[in-house]
Amino acid sequence: MMEGGGTIFLRADLQEQQRFRGPGHAGWLHDKDGKDYIVYHAYDKQADGAPTLRIAPVRWGADGWPVADY
Template structure:
């Protein structure tokens, strides 16, 4: 988890299936629920 002045982000490793499984670094914003649980949209 990366904390920035603009919000929190999930930083993770993934593979790009459209480019022969090339490894990629991905960053997704984290949104927090009213009861304090994180939610991230993973593309």
């Protein structure tokens, strides 16, 4: 990553994220059925910036890297 590698996993500039800004403090959930989720907070612009818990399913790309499905 220090030399330009890596992939952004959690971001705020996607179309859906125009409402939810500043995602952070991410945690990982792997449920008993083998499904993965990213759990994080973001600020809800439609609720005067109230911090909001967000949960997004995670799928695994062909390259073996996780992709959050917002």
